[in-house]
Amino acid sequence: MTTIAILGSGTVARTLAGRLHEAGRLVVVGSRDPRRTAPAWAGSGIRVTGLREAAGSAEVVVNATPGPASLELLGGLAAELAGKVLVDLANATESDAAGFASALRHPDSSLAEELQRALPAARVVKTLNTLHESVMADPARLATPPTAFVSGDEAGAKRVVTELLGALGWPPEWIIDLGDLRTARVPEAFVLLVGPLVRALGPVPFGLAVAR
Numbered sequence: 001m002t003t004i005a006i007l008g009s010g011t012v013a014r015t016l017a018g019r020l021h022e023a024g025r026l027v028v029v030g031s032r033d034p035r036r037t038a039p040a041w042a043g044s045g046i047r048v049t050g051l052r053e054a055a056g057s058a059e060v061v062v063n064a065t066p067g068p069a070s071l072e073l074l075g076g077l078a079a080e081l082a083g084k085v086l087v088d089l090a091n092a093t094e095s096d097a098a099g100f101a102s103a104l105r106h107p108d109s110s111l112a113e114e115l116q117r118a119l120p121a122a123r124v125v126k127t128l129n130t131l132h133e134s135v136m137a138d139p140a141r142l143a144t145p146p147t148a149f150v151s152g153d154e155a156g157a158k159r160v161v162t163e164l165l166g167a168l169g170w171p172p173e174w175i176i177d178l179g180d181l182r183t184a185r186v187p188e189a190f191v192l193l194v195g196p197l198v199r200a201l202g203p204v205p206f207g208l209a210v211a212r
Contacts, residue, residue: 004164005030005058007051007074008065009037012089012133016062016168017046019137023167030054032073055080060087060160061122067092067111075118082121085157087164088112088184089128089136091191100195104188112151112184125152125161126184129191131207137168139207146207148175151184176210 004020006013009031017027021044030051031037038048055061055077065073067090074081092111093101106114112126127150128136139146148170152158158177165175178186190208197206 002026002060003028003058004060004062005054006062006064007054008063009041009048010064010066012064012136013062014041015133015137016064018044019168020164021046025167028054028057052077052080055084058084060085060164062087063090063115065090068094068105070111071114071118074115078119078121081119084122085160086115086119086122086124087161088115088124088126091129091188093191096195098195100198101191102195104192106188110181110184110188112188113181116153116181123152123154123157124181125150125154125157126181126187127151127161127165130187132205134205135207139168139170139174141205142207142209144209145174146209149178149183149187149208150175151178151181151187153181 003026005028006017007030009029013029017029020027027046029046029048031048034048034050041048061084063070070090090111092105094103096102112124116124127148135146148165150158150161162175
């Protein structure tokens with residue numbers, strides 16, 4: 001059975017790890033400080049370890065680290081990530097005083113592309129970065145079906161990610177393959193709309209959807 005490593009131990013990691021574990025997947029969580037993090041996961045059935053050990057132990061690795069720190073955190077894991085499918089969920093932005101995204105860190109590129117440059121032997125696929133974390137693993141909770149966008153250079157890696165999305169509750173018709181990794185620039189830019197939407201709608205879960 002494929003082992004899935006989730007790098008990061010915040011709310012995104014907890015949501016995805018719990019759903020994948022419930023779906024019968026082998027999940028390990030990688031933390032920058034596993035001794036401090038592990039007690040919060042006690043009794044979950046999910047093992048918590050360091051970032052390097054987690055990345056090295058899995059065939060599929062999910063980047064759920066904070067976007068501004070992702071390049072630094074994952075850049076040192078080139079050997080562990082070589083040949084692996086790296087699923088990038090993060091958004092690398094500058095933040096305003098309220099903590100909302102105010103500018104993109106890579107305005108002429110994308111975090112996904114920068115990760116691929118830093119990790120040329122990895123197989124980077126971008127997805128789920130246009131959604132509240134609660135929707136990532138429970139898309140049917142929204143009144144309007146949301147869309148999960150997929151961007152990546154390798155068809156085989158995107159198939160792996162599409163299967164992973166299925167385990168998280170995503171029907172195939174709610175998933176759109178945008179094309180190669182350069183297309184990740186468009187969904188990454190959506191994060192700039194999050195602050196205005198929260199101010200308009202309140203702190204309710206939402207995600208981007210394509211009406212057809």
